[in-house]
Amino acid sequence: MVIRDKIAADTCDVYFVDENKVGAVQKLLESIVVFSELAELFKVLGDPTRIKIIYILSVEELCVCDIAGVLGLSVSAVSHQLRTLRNLKLVKFRREGKMAYYSLDDAHISQLFNQGLEHIKE
């Protein structure tokens, strides 16, 4: 797909930009609501605390206060973040008495995690 015509390649006045094609791309961007969701997924992964929680849970199923203990955060803070992760179905939990044991809910997450590491290493 071509967004600009070559004839417009030497200037940036809006006048020269191919209106039809720009319109097409805009429509594409709008129609694909997925972008918002995708950004939301990455945004949730884009916090040090949450990415650590995800890593910890990829190692072992844990309850809230243990996660808090490992991360050195308040139980409340962890619970807040777990809710965020739950909303995007990245983690799940099972109740056992008073405790809530959290674990990863999606296989894709580990893949995203590792692929992200790939980029970091470069």
Place this chain on the structure above:
Amino acid sequence: MVIRDKIAADTCDVYFVDENKVGAVQKLLESIVVFSELAELFKVLGDPTRIKIIYILSVEELCVCDIAGVLGLSVSAVSHQLRTLRNLKLVKFRREGKMAYYSLDDAHISQLFNQGLEHIKE
């Protein structure tokens, strides 16, 4: 790796948590500075504007003001975001006269992009 002992499985008092293993995990978390970088990568991808820019650039190399035109944003806003993307080496640019043509700088990004979509679709 085990973070908690089974003996501690029915309570959450810090006293009962295996201090050695918690310490080990904490040390692991600290030593792996990568987590911060990884979170930063995801954070940068976690913005609607930036994810759209990345998508647009995966289609075609474009100059700043055309990206702004397609997204309906000010040139300044786009330039700010492009700098963020440049800092993480997600996009690169070549100068040609007054114009700066941006394109993707990393093959991994497309993969991350698509893998993120996988999760959304579920």
Place this chain on the structure above:
DNA sequence: GTAACATTTGAACAACTGTGCAAATGAGGT
């Protein structure tokens, strides 16, 4: 030199986000 244009940069502002505190909820034991 000046003028025009694309881009970058800094400042300011509103909007959002992560955390801790305190109160509320829920679930087991006595």
Place this chain on the structure above:
DNA sequence: ACCTCATTTGCACAGTTGTTCAAATGTTAC
């Protein structure tokens, strides 16, 4: 009934973020 403990939730506040405006930078043409 009560008490205890794990978790959740609402609130407040500091810190961060995305945008726009205006000024600065850099490049081309005259």
